[in-house]
Amino acid sequence: MAQRTLNKLSATFVAKTKDPGRHSDGGGLYLAIDGDGRRRWLFMYTRAGKRTELGLGSGRDLKLADARTLAGEMRAAIERGEDPRSVRAKDKPGQTFGEFADAFVAHKKPSWKNAKHAAQWEMTLTKYAAKLRPIRLDQITTADVLGVLRPLWTKTPETAERLRGRIERVLDAAKAVGLRSGENPARWKANLDTSSLGDRTRLNRGNHTALPYEQLPAFMQRLRTQRGTAPLLLEFTILTAVRTGEALGAKWGEIDFGKAVWTVPAERMKVKAAKEGTGQHRVPLSARALELLRSIHDTLPEADRQPDKYVFGRTPTDMLSNMAMGMLLRRMGVTVKDTSSPPKDKFVTVHGFRSTFRDWAAETTPFPHEVCEMALAHTIKNKAEAAYRRGDLFEKRRALMASWAAYCG
Structure with missing residues (x-):
């Protein structure tokens, strides 16, 4: 030339x-x-x-x-x-981490349907991983990874975990093309889990034993083979990520099929939320949630689907027992190992599926923290933030719940 x-x-x-x-x-x-x-x-x-x-x-x-x-x-x-x-x-x-990370994102971007997802990848690997960017790929150590994770680990744990996972994927890709050798310094198991970072943040607190989100799709397949009102109620509860009492008390007058919205009245929301003036909770209904409701609604006589009648009642005027879903899980034998020594099998709880949803959203999606929290109808602890945010991020929550339903399905 x-x-x-x-x-x-x-x-x-x-x-x-x-x-x-x-x-x-x-x-x-x-x-x-x-x-x-x-x-x-x-x-x-x-x-x-x-x-x-x-x-x-x-x-x-x-x-x-x-x-x-x-x-x-x-x-x-x-x-x-x-x-x-x-x-x-x-x-x-x-090559440096920054050079390879940018090329990795550019290569993956066409396969990511969500533009915000790509933007999140670019932002975290540029802003939060800034200290890694000038380091050669073959010279990055666990200490380097810890250096970018520590400032975020307790302050914004969801961001830290997403960042860790993305760094791990970039370094795995680098190894696959011969840029690195040895173990991945961003890997959690038998590596960062033994460091001074402490445990990864999960919502599996107290007695609310949660099913790991990786196991959820298989569980949903099993659940849909069950017969009766309780399986339908449990699936609806999981799809909407609401509390047990909110789902149990659902009435036909709260369902707007045309707008795909379920409005839970303030008096049936968690007591703390009601006291703090959170008010009613609008729940976006995914296509699967609407299909489930239709399957019940269209088989009922007109008198049993009036606005004041229960959707999942033992009878149209009698609420189903709050033990119905828990007993269903026990009959299905849905358990996980706890962290005791030796580990024991513990039954998954209905409330634990909210933790399953939250872990899935934090670790596998680009949806912001506040959108995920509003989907769970959590109160805002920061008073300044609560005063500033007046909306309920409904359309963003609709997209989140549609993604959740697709994952469940």
């Missing part, structure tokens, strides 16, 4: 330009800037009649001179009849 076609960009242009698009440096090297201002280096080439694009790293972390050096080695590899990806693999042991 003629020398005159190379080195079109200046260091000043690379540092300052914000114009979206692909800016050619010549010889197949491009600085790509997206609509949000994120920048990365690309190498484009044609081999065996096929045009290919390779990501070289973040435009923030990979300097122009280094990008040119890497592109030059790739062009030389092509002239030798080699695959230029072999050059990238050779260079990768010197």
Whole structure:
């Protein structure tokens, strides 16, 4: 390739330009800037009649001179009849965490349907993992990972756990392509769990034994094979993440099928919430929750589906026992091992499914803390935050509950 076609960009242009698009440096090297201002280096080439694009790293972390050096080695590899990806693999042991993390997110982003999810990944791996970004991938240690987790671990535990999981995935990917060797320093089991961080935050408190969220889809399949009112009530309770009393007392007048909303009156909410003026609780109903309600509603005589009649009553005017769902779980033999020594089997409780929901939301979704807390109708402990937030984040909660129903299903 003629020398005159190379080195079109200046260091000043690379540092300052914000114009979206692909800016050619010549010889197949491009600085790509997206609509949000994120920048990365690309190498484009044609081999065996096929045009290919390779990501070289973040435009923030990979300097122009280094990008040119890497592109030059790739062009030389092509002239030798080699695959230029072999050059990238050779260079990768010197890659930093920041360069690889940006490339990892860019590679995964097309498969993530939720744009907010991608934004959360980018933010946490840029802001919270800032201390890791300049460190070479093959030099990152458990101490380095602890250094970014400790400031968040007790202050914002959900953010810390998400960050830990994302760092672990990035480092796993780096190992898979030969950038690292040995154990993953961000792994929890037999690694960080023995550190000074302490236990991971879970909502499995007191006697409310919870089913691990990983086991929930299989449990829901079993639950849907059961017959009677209690299984329907339990599934509805899980799908809506409400408290037992709120589900037991549900009446047809509280259900708006057209708007897919269930409005729980203030007097049936938790006493503490009522005292603090939380008021009624609007619950967004997922497609599955509506289907379940329809399956009951449409089989009842008109007199039994009036606004004042119970949805899950023993009779339309008699509430089902508050032990019905607990006894169902015992009959199904739904247990988990506790942490005693030796471990013992403990029956999962109905209230524990709220913990299951909360752990699932915190560890596997991008939904913010306040949305998850409002889905559980938790009161806001911070008075300043409570005064500031007047809405109930309903549409955001609707999206959360739809994701939850899909996971359950």
